[in-house]
Amino acid sequence: MEKITSREEVSTKILQALLNQETDITIEDALENEMILNMGPQHPATHGVLRLLLRLDGETVMACVPELGYLHRGYEKMAENMSYYEFIPHTDRLDYLSPMANNVAWVMAVEKLAGIEAPPRAQYIRMMVSELARIASHLLAIGALTMDVGALTVFLWTLREREKILDIWDILCGARFTNSYTRIGGVANDVQPEALAKIKWFIEQFEENIDECERLINTNRIFVERLDSVGVISAEDAIQIGFTGPNLRGSGVEFDLRRATPYMFYNEMDFKIPVYKEGDCLARYFVRCDETRESIKIIRQILDKMPQGEVIANNPKRVLPKKTEIYSKMEELIHDFMIVNFGINPPVGEVYSAVENPKGELGFYLVSKGEGSPWKCKIRSPSMVNLQALPMLVKGHMISDVVAIIGSLDPVMGEADK
Amino acid sequence: MDLKELVTYKLKEKFPEVEFDITDYKEQLAVTFDKKNIVNVASFLKDDPDLQFKLCEDVTAIDWARRKNRFAVVYHIFSLKLNSRIRLKSDVDESDLSVDSVAFVWKTADWHERETYDMYGIIFNNHPDFRRMYMPEEFEYYPLRKDFPLMGIPGSLPLPKKDE
Numbered sequence: 001m002e003k004i005t006s007r008e009e010v011s012t013k014i015l016q017a018l019l020n021q022e023t024d025i026t027i028e029d030a031l032e033n034e035m036i037l038n039m040g041p042q043h044p045a046t047h048g049v050l051r052l053l054l055r056l057d058g059e060t061v062m063a064c065v066p067e068l069g070y071l072h073r074g075y076e077k078m079a080e081n082m083s084y085y086e087f088i089p090h091t092d093r094l095d096y097l098s099p100m101a102n103n104v105a106w107v108m109a110v111e112k113l114a115g116i117e118a119p120p121r122a123q124y125i126r127m128m129v130s131e132l133a134r135i136a137s138h139l140l141a142i143g144a145l146t147m148d149v150g151a152l153t154v155f156l157w158t159l160r161e162r163e164k165i166l167d168i169w170d171i172l173c174g175a176r177f178t179n180s181y182t183r184i185g186g187v188a189n190d191v192q193p194e195a196l197a198k199i200k201w202f203i204e205q206f207e208e209n210i211d212e213c214e215r216l217i218n219t220n221r222i223f224v225e226r227l228d229s230v231g232v233i234s235a236e237d238a239i240q241i242g243f244t245g246p247n248l249r250g251s252g253v254e255f256d257l258r259r260a261t262p263y264m265f266y267n268e269m270d271f272k273i274p275v276y277k278e279g280d281c282l283a284r285y286f287v288r289c290d291e292t293r294e295s296i297k298i299i300r301q302i303l304d305k306m307p308q309g310e311v312i313a314n315n316p317k318r319v320l321p322k323k324t325e326i327y328s329k330m331e332e333l334i335h336d337f338m339i340v341n342f343g344i345n346p347p348v349g350e351v352y353s354a355v356e357n358p359k360g361e362l363g364f365y366l367v368s369k370g371e372g373s374p375w376k377c378k379i380r381s382p383s384m385v386n387l388q389a390l391p392m393l394v395k396g397h398m399i400s401d402v403v404a405i406i407g408s409l410d411p412v413m414g415e416a417d418k
Numbered sequence: 419m420d421l422k423e424l425v426t427y428k429l430k431e432k433f434p435e436v437e438f439d440i441t442d443y444k445e446q447l448a449v450t451f452d453k454k455n456i457v458n459v460a461s462f463l464k465d466d467p468d469l470q471f472k473l474c475e476d477v478t479a480i481d482w483a484r485r486k487n488r489f490a491v492v493y494h495i496f497s498l499k500l501n502s503r504i505r506l507k508s509d510v511d512e513s514d515l516s517v518d519s520v521a522f523v524w525k526t527a528d529w530h531e532r533e534t535y536d537m538y539g540i541i542f543n544n545h546p547d548f549r550r551m552y553m554p555e556e557f558e559y560y561p562l563r564k565d566f567p568l569m570g571i572p573g574s575l576p577l578p579k580k581d582e
Contacts (some may be wrong), residue, residue, distance in 0.1 A: 011555045017547050043489065069552035076537070077561055081568050111443060204466050238497070242526025255473075260501045349443050352494050352505065354475070367480055377562070380476040381496070389528045417552060 004036045007355035010053065018065045020054050020261045034062070037399070045148050045403040048413030050387070052402070059398050064391045068384065071417035079377035083343035084110045084184060085320070087377075092178040094381065095415040097140050098133035100169070101183040108263065109353035109364035110184050114204040114346035116318050122186035122389045124266045124306040128199070129181060130355075131295040132304070135206070136165040136409075137358035138246075138288040145285060145407035146217055149226040156212050157403070164202050185319035186312030200303065204298050210292055227405065231405040234279055241392065242385040245360025246291060246410060250284035252277035257356035258366040268305070269298050279410035288410075318344045344371020352380075359383050359410060383416040421502050422447055428469060430461055437565035444529040446505060453491070453508035453517050460506070460523045462494065471495040471504065474524035477511070477531055479538040489540060493520070493527075502549040510540060519545040 004010060010018075040051040049070035055063040055206060075094070075341065079087050082143075091106040092099035104126045118126070139418050144157035166176040172195045173181040173188060217223045233241070238251035248255055256273045258266040274284035274290035314317050320339055321332040345366045354363035360382025367376040386409050394402050419427070425447060426440050436459070451459065463471040471556040476494040487509035496503045510517060519542040521528040531542045533551040539560035542548065549555065559566055559574060 013549045013555055017549065069550075069554075072552040074561060077566075077568065080562075227506060237525075240525040242474060242524070244473075244475075255498055260498075260502070350448075350505075351444050351446060352476070352503065354503075361475065363476060363494070365476065365492070376478075376479040376480050378476065378492075384527055384529065388526060 004038050004053075004213075010036070010038075014053060014067065018053055018063050028137075039402070041067075044128040046406060046413075047144065047351055047411055049417070050208040050411065051408070052390075052412055054394075054399065054402065056399060059400075061399060061402060064389055064394045066390050066400070068413075068417055071413045073133065073418065075418045076377050076379060079374055081373060083112075083340075083372050084346075084374065085339070085344070088182065088184075089180045090153050091258070093414055094182055094232050094379065094418070095137070095357060095359060095362070095383065095412045095413055096177070098130075099177065099179045100129040100133040100181060101137075101311075101355070101375065102362065103180060104130050104134045105222050105353070105355045105362045106358065106364060107182045107364055108344070108355060109351060110344075112353045112382050113320055113349065113351045113368055116182070116313055118186045118313055118317055119310045120265075120307050121190075121309045122311045123189050124181060124302055125191055125311065127266065127269075127404055128191075128299055128302045128306075129169075129179075129266050130357075131279045131298050132165050132168065132199070134164045134295050134358045135292045138292050139165075139405075141288055141410040142213070142285065145227075145269055145281075145404070146223065150225060151220065151223055154213050156216055157209070157216075161206065161209055163206060164198075164243055165327045168195055168198050168202065171198060183320065186310070186313055196303070199299065203299050203303075206296055213246075214289055215385055226401075227408065229278075230281045230397060231408060232280045232400050233389060234391060235277075235393070240277065240284060241321045241389045243360070243389065244382055244385070245356065245358070246287040247284055247309055247360065247386050247389075249273065249275050250287045251279035257354060257361055261354075263325060263355060265305075267291070270303050271298050281404055284408045292369055345372055349407065354380065357382060359415065360386060360414060362415075363389070379415075379416060379418050381415040383411040383413070384418075420541075421500065422506070424468070425449065425504060428466060429462075432460065432466075444578070448505040448507055450507040450509075453510055456491075456506070456508055457518045457520060457523065460493070460495075460520045463506075464523055464569075468472075468499075469497055470499040473498060474520070474530075475524050475526050477520070477534055479534050479540050481538060481562065481564045486511075487563070489538060491517055491534065491540060495524075505527070515539060516541040516543050518537045518543050521545055536560070541564065555565070 005010055034057050038053045040046040041049040051067040053065045054061050091102040124213050139158040139162045143155035147155040150238035153170045169179055170176045172181050233251055235252045238248050254273050254275045271294045274287050276286050325332040326336045348370045350367040352365045354361050365378040366374050369375040393405050422442055429438050434457050441448050463469055473496040475496050478492050480490045489510040491508050493506040534540050536551040536553055
């Protein structure tokens with residue numbers, strides 16, 4: 001963090017947003033009580049490349065202007081210039097803490113647009129990996145939040161748990177981090193017996209470990225007082241500002257897309273939606289802890305109910321055939337050639353498909369003109385919308401609370417900046 | 419009464435003089451109307467006790483490139499009461515790129531509209547804090563327009579000046 005000492009360092013429009021009409025502070029005067037502090041884009045507590053400009057009165061935050069775009073890679077533009085298949089690896093790089101969930105969200109949007117239905121087993125596998133992704137993401141969120149307020153041990157413990165999930169993904173699809181596991185019409189490969197055994201083992205021992213983490217910090221006075229009644233947002237305001245996911249449920253709104261607009265087989269699953277009324281950082285932390293347990297419950301049911309069968313739809317014009325068939329059959333070779341070169345050409349139309357991601361509602365708005373690549377692709381990223389509440393939440397708090405509030409919102413800049 | 423009938427009935431009742439084109443594709447309702455009514459329609463949909471579209475999920479635009487009305491602004495709104503989503507669409511012509519801002523109806527539209535301006539150059543009137551979202555303030559182009567090349571425009575993003 002550094003103090004801004006001259007007007008040239010900040011663009012005039014940002015400065016205007018930071019200072020309202022009644023304030024008249026001279027940046028150049030070192031003895032002035034109010035000052036403008038630049039936090040980020042390179043700052044460990046901003047979870048990426050988020051830049052904040054804070055106007056401080058002593059240690060109290062008077063105004064805050066977030067600056068986004070340091071990780072803007074133009075994925076929407078790129079999506080317009082590549083086929084639907086080619087974009088799957090790029091979704092890994094959106095919310096890079098839960099790539100599996102993004103893969104699922106993307107292929108679901110494309111399938112809705114193209115009218116493909118994945119076989120039941122593939123959908124069960126997708127549900128399973130998205131719940132694992134949710135656990136992995138929440139574990140990192142919990143760990144990073146506690147580390148931001150000074151409890152380093154929990155970070156190591158939750159990362160140890162997360163490592164086990166990454167190992168499962170390693171067996172499942174060969175990659176620990178950027179998975180690209182789903183395919184349009186199904187998933188890349190069936191789940192291996194070793195992966196299933198490892199998932200079973202993981203869910204058996206997980207609850208004990210998350211209890212252990214919670215026992216360590218929930219009764220810790222320093223931890224609780226750093227978060228209790230900090231960054232409070234009411235239910236009404238939370239909906240106004242567009243919160244979704246755990247942040248909204250931390251404000252007492254029972255809204256979960258898995259329940260509200262059931263997709264895949266979530267309507268057959270028995271799970272609770274954790275809701276806390278307080279709307280402060282502590283409530284958002286509790287929601288995440290409880291959600292990991294609910295995800296474990298869902299995975300248990302998935303493992304019980306998972307049917308046998310194909311994991312990729314039989315739709316030769318739209319779904320890539322298996323590699324072994326491409327090498328041995330003429331028909332499949334032609335289809336493969338056509339799909340790879342010209343894309344899957346969904347009918348003219350537009351769909352908005354949203355799923356409940358660990359961070360909130362991840363939506364893809366796709367417009368097709370009947371060509372191989374989408375005419376328009378809009379990514380509705382939860383992190384960006386959640387960050388919008390930051391100026392509101394930090395106002396009137398101490399500068400050290402800013403770090404806790406960012407941690408409790410759990411933004412991922414890869415997704416916020418697209 | 420299903421969602422389409424309900425929304426059609428409500429809108430026709432409240433705005434008899436406005437032309438609404440209500441279509442249903444893949445079970446997703448889209449309401450198209452003239453852009454000058456956007457604020458009225460948006461606040462009605464949000465405040466009506468039977469509809470309550472309180473959550474604005476997304477605001478964006480489409481560049482149709484060769485059509486008569488080159489752009490369209492698109493809003494996705496969700497009703498926590500009905501558990502359903504509708505899409506509002508309005509055409510915007512290149513000769514008049516201004517649309518009234520709905521940031522006072524849904525606060526979340528603030529950043530979405532800034533992003534739409536940043537990417538498509540659509541001007542939102544009465545916006546509380548109208549700046550670019552991702553690109554630098556000095557940037558002159560609108561990257562998601564179809565006439566902006568994929569590789570970018572060389573020299574359009576100057577490197578920071580080096581102190582001598």
